[in-house]
Amino acid sequence: MLVTDWQRPTAAVLGRILDSRAHQYWDPAHLVALRLAADARAPQPRQQCCVRDGILWDLAAVYPPGVQWTAQVPPAVFFDGPIVKVKPELEPALATSAALSPGPR
């Protein structure tokens, strides 16, 4: 997305997310962004930003417990960015969603 994105993220970049639950993917073709955009529908909120050259980026999507990805990605309960600016809204959305979870978080 940026002019500097000519290579896979280095170990130092990956090291910024050390949570063992996180899986990090290299997606140079923006397949996830394209799928999220194509499958966006109500009641998922519409993002206020985060589209460059028609591609979603710098965006977070929160999916509550119970929803499944079938033919389409399910509607997210939170869908917005840029991450650095939506942190105050993202954290409560995660907490609310996590409260619904019966399993480990």
Place this chain on the structure above:
Amino acid sequence: MKHGEKLAPVAAVVSAVSCVACCLPFGIFAAAGAAWLSVIVEPIRPYLLGVSAALLAFGLWQLYRARGTCRRRTRTSIAIFWVSFVLVAAVALAPQVVGSLLAGGLPGAGGGARLNDLNLDVLKAEFNRAADRTRLIVLFSPT
């Protein structure tokens, strides 16, 4: 008088060192140093890059325009200037890449984090496998 005799050689040495120092590319070194420091000290990066740019401009002036005691322009000083210029430009234009390269060279920089090539079917399967939990998908630039 005695003090003058003692101080004269010291003054001469200081003068000589000053004369040599003005011909050495300290400003250029400082420019590169400030730029590299800006990678680490992110909040004041714009100021450090400003200092770097000013010092580079001073170095450029020293090399090509100054008509004082430093007329000699050696290949070394020219090479140092342009290497510093490239370093400062790299830090200014791609600070994340430079920072990543710096940190990536350190042992254990990634903390064991793994990168997987995206396969939508795999992602979908993992998404559904964690259906009893909240899932968060975040789209980031690699830099």
